[in-house]
């Protein structure tokens with residue numbers, strides 16, 4: 001019998017040696033030729049990937065395949081039993097559609113925590129201090145700008161509200177403590193004293209109403225889409241700062257632009273957007289907000305760790321029939 005197949009959606013950029021040792025040695029790796037979703041669907045139907053047991057996919061492979069939804073799942077080879085996603089957030093994969101076809105999905109937790117929380121802290125500091133306006137003025141040859149930008153705010157003594165206290169949220173809490181911030185959080189369930197590190201567990205409403213800085217660290221799914229919208233902005237402390245390194249669509253971007261205009265929100269620091277790479281013009285035109293193009297895990301060390309973690313899932317699936325880090329929805333399967 002030949003080796004089992006592995007479908008590579010996207011590419012390996014860093015951990016080449018490990019890919020050769022852990023995957024190529026035990027599997028026959030197949031790469032799609034398709035350059036669009038339509039071509040990918042056709043290629044699947046042609047039987048080109050038959051015999052593949054697992055798929056390794058990257059966030060960027062979305063540009064070719066689009067969502068791994070019912071339509072894609074329906075044409076994946078019958079042999080395919082595992083999809084290993086290289087990323088923490090797996091909103092590009094319809095877990096329900098995968099479960100219905102008995103496909104198990106894994107993601108990459110933990111390896112992303114430090115780099116994403118670092119980015120999150122950078123956005124908190126930059127947005128609180130209002131650095132973006134002066135950085136733009138300097139590059140335009142105007143020093144701080146005229147008039148000079150408003151004075152910023154210190155993190156010390158501010159209440160940081162973390163919405164979603166998973167690995168990234170908890171990592172952020174420790175970093176924020178070093179800057180003198182106190183953390184309160186809302187999560188689907190209250191964490192143990194040890195995990196929460198003494199952060200106060202509050203209701204969603206209290207978090208929204210009483211945080212000086214609100215950080216969005218929850219996954220995107222049908223329950224969290226637009227969890228922050230006009231109604232929530234109206235409840236917030238006037239002058240709140242909002243930071244998002246999770247997924248753009250957990251917040252209603254148009255509502256944020258309005259809340260910034262009205263001054264309900266003092267500033268924002270964003271790494272993610274509703275329709276990446278498109279950004280709401282109301283954000284682009286607002287020099288006060290600090291914007292990054294989804295750089296949360298964009299470091300050599302973290303990207304390498306993530307690739308290794310993801311291929312660990314592929315290897316484990318092939319050798320033991322089990323994923324190391326199955327997604328939450330399939331934990332008990």
Ligand SMILES: O=CC(=O)O
Pocket residue numbers: 086087088089090112296297
């Ligand atoms: O956005 C990055 C990730 O989900 O890992």
